[in-house]
Amino acid sequence: MSNAGTTLNKSMPVSSKPKERTKAKKRYLKAKKERRKNRKTLTKSDTGGESGKRGPTATKALGSSGEGEDEENSASGSDAPDSDDATIAKPKEYQEEQRPRKRRKLDEADPPESELDVHAAEDDLRLDDEEVTVQASLLRPRSPTPVVALPSFPLPKRPDAPSKATLALQGLDKALIEAEIVDPSGLLAFDTTPDSDGGTGLSERTRRRLRDLGISELFAVQTAVIPFLLPPSRLRSLYLPYDPPQDLCVSAPTGSGKTLAYVLPITEALTSRIVTRLRALVVLPTRDLVNQVRETFEAVAKGRGLKIGTATGQHSFAHEQAQLVAERSRHVQGGSSKVDILISTPGRLIDHLNGTQNFSLQHLRYLVIDEADRLLAQSFQDWLAQVLSATKPPQRSEDLLETSTAYTSLLPTSNLSSSSVPHPDALAPAFLHLLDNVLCIRTDVDERKEPSCQKLLFSATLTRDPSKIAALDLHNPKYFVVQSQTDRVISKEEGVLNLVMEKFSMPSTLSEHMIVCDTSEKPLMLFYLVHARAVTNALIFTKSAESTARLVRLFEFFESAMSPSAEQSGAQIVAKAYSSDLSPGERKMILEKFKNQEIHILVCSDLISRGIDISHVSHVVSYDAPVDIRKYVHRVGRTARAGRSGDAWTLVEEQEARHFKTMLKGADHLDKVKRLRVSEKDVAALRPTYESALIQLKEAYARSTS
Structure with missing residues (x-):
């Protein structure tokens, strides 16, 4: 025992004295x-231990x-997390x-x-x-991490902008989008045999008359429009109260024959009329166009007995009233017209609607709006709303109908003698309910009668404003768009898009040029074109009547200084001004002399930039550059008409060059206008005469102001 205890005590460490700690x-x-x-x-700094x-x-x-x-932590029950904080x-x-x-x-x-x-x-x-x-680092303040991650959504991004084509077609009439595209190169020849009309729909008499006028074929716009306006005989009636005809809108290049496209079918349809009533109304923006369209109607309708009148303000108001209406002493509900076809400007038309008794549009079969884009853009005393209202019958009140029905039901049948039945007073079918007689009874089986007026719109630059088209109140309209197809066939959508985005078609026989120069050099460039490029039989367009008069005086001084002997011999180039400053008689006389080539150059404002057809015009010079593509189209359209060749020249000032090129580029037409560069060597021979003419012009204006 003692040995074991001794051994055990020896094996155990003795700790009587604690050892010193190391460093x-x-x-x-x-x-x-x-x-x-x-x-x-x-x-202590942690608030609740959340972070x-x-x-x-x-x-x-x-x-x-x-x-x-x-x-130890897992074994300790007090340290275990709750069920909500298990994670x-x-x-x-x-x-x-x-x-x-x-x-x-x-x-x-x-x-x-x-x-x-x-x-x-x-x-x-x-x-x-x-x-x-x-x-x-874990105890630093930070945003709490969510327990369950939210679903990730794509970041918002701006959608792609719609194309120009999509924006251009928004708000347009569906009928315009579905327009019929016509190739301008298509011609239709016809003969005078009575068996076949050649697909034109024209009678033998009309075809013979066209032959007498030297017309043996129809242009593209005429081949599309005339058959549409001359349907089968059952639809050629002058009154269609239960089946109103489709309206028509035509966009075709200048000089393509739009005037004849509506003159021929109107003349053909009105030939069957027996009683004279105002059945065709043609509205034009200027007096000159009115006179020109009247000449066309008279030439085509010769020998048919149709009476054609005009209202432009050129004559007194009383004189025009006497020419238009037959009776002014008493009121005639159906009107008493002396003409079958009236050609008028919008302002004078409104004067007669408001101030001429018995002037009525209720019998109107055709309402033609030529140069529609200009007429619809200008108010002219709100002429369009008044004309459309005059073609529609006013609604009769229900109270008046009930009173008439109740009163006639009390009348005995024996009292209804033939003498008590009034005459219809030449009312149109849609206006019969306006008779001031109790015998005019409407029953439940009566069908509502509609006006028979058919609206026809023509323009080289048809309006693309949906509000303007909506104001016309068109009935199931049909659109024809004449587009050039020189290198490829244009689809329907592309043709309509070109029309809407103002990419207009030009005649294929037209050559276009532009000269960029300083402002002070513009008259010299004009004289260079006249004498070096033989630009005669020309129309020169300026921006105002004042510019027209000043340029003509400078031209006269230049020609006198250029060849004094030519003035005496009569070989001098003659230039005359044509503007709104002249009276109607003076304008008519100057225009006749220009057509007879007694005047070589006609310096004019935009007064005749639309519709005027002068066959021998071979050059058009825009002395002042046009400000928009529509004005440019109408100016250059005075030449290269009806298949003839022509040249268009535009003098562009240096500060205007960028705007002019941008305008042409927007219409995809910049590559068609060739730039002509004129050097100092080209005009060196003309410069002394030009400076002399400038001095004379300055002295002349100084004398006039003094």
Whole structure:
């Protein structure tokens, strides 16, 4: 026993005296004390411990320091998270405070003094320092991470802008989008045999008359429009109260024969009329166009007995009234017209509607609006609304109908003698309900009668404004668009898009040029064209009547100084002004002299830029560049008409060149206009005469102002 006890006592270490701590142990204990101090400070500054929560995986990874903390925390029931926070771990500081006291005492136990234990203590110190650094980074303020991630949505982006074509077609009439595209190169020849009309729909009499006028074939726009306006005989009636005809809109290049396209079918349809009534109304923007269209009607309708009248304001109002209506002494409900066809300007037409008794549009069969884009763009005393209202019958009040029905039901049949039945007073079918007689009874089986007026719109630049087209109140309209197809066939959508986006078609026989020069050199460039390029039989367009008069005076001074002997012999080039400053008689006389080639150059404003047809015009000069593509189209359209060749020249100032080119480029027409470069050598011979003419013009204006 004593030996065993002695052996046991020898094997046990004797701790009578604690050993002195090493330097490593002191550093370890000092660092540990600092760590505890830091932990207490962080725990006090934490409000509720929310910012330190982490998942169980993070707690396990960050809390493991080789001392069995995971096992103790998992075994402690007080430290287990609730069910709601099952996925969120407690922060490290919270775990440190909840450690068992036994563990804390073990941390304070004396460390081993062996060399291996010293290295282990140093490693433990290093791991604890890393643990403190990680915990400090976790406790920094940050936004809480959501438990369940929201579904990711694509970032918003701006949609692609619609194309110009899509924007251009918005708001347009469906009938315009479905327009019929006509090739301008198509011609239709016809003969005078009675058996066949050649597909034109024209009678033998009309075809013979066209032959007498030198017309043996129809142009493209005429071959499309005339058969449409001359349907089978059952639809050629002058009154269609139960089946109103389709309206018509035509866009065709200048000089393509639009005037004859409506003159022929109107003349053909009105030949069957017996009683004279106002059945065709043609509205034009200028007096000159009115006179020109009247000449065309008179030439085609010769020998048919149709009465054609005009209203332009050229004559007195009383004179025009006497020419238009038969009776003004008493009121005639159906009107008393003296003419079958009236050609008028819009302003004078409104004067007669409001101031001429018995002037009525209720019998109107055709309403033609030529140069429609210009007429629809200008109000002219709101002429369109008044004309459309005059073609429609006013609605009769229901009270008046009920009173008439009740009164006639009380009348005995024997009292209805033939003398008590009034005459219809030449009312149109749609206006019969306006009779001031109780015998005019409407029943439930009566069909509503509609006006028979058919609207026909013609223009080289048909309006694309939906509001203007809607104001016409068109009935099931039909559109014809004449587009050039020189290199390829144009589809229906492309043809309509070209019309809407103002890409107009030009005659194929037209040559276009432009000269870019200084403002002071423009008159010299004009004289160069006249004398070096033989530009005669020409129309020269200026921007105003004042510019027209000034340019003509300069031209006269230049020609006098250029060849004094030519003036005496009569070989001098003659230029005259044609503008609104002249009286109607003077304008008519000058236009006649120009047609007879007694005048070589006509300097004019845009007064005759639309519709005027002068066959021998071979050149058009825009002395002042047009400001928009529509004006350019109508100016150059005065030449190269009806298949003839022609040249168009535009003098462009340097500051206007960019705008002019942009305008042509927007219409896809810039490559068709060739630039002509004029050097100083080309005009050297003309410059002295030009400077002399300028001096004379200056002296003439100085005398007139003084």
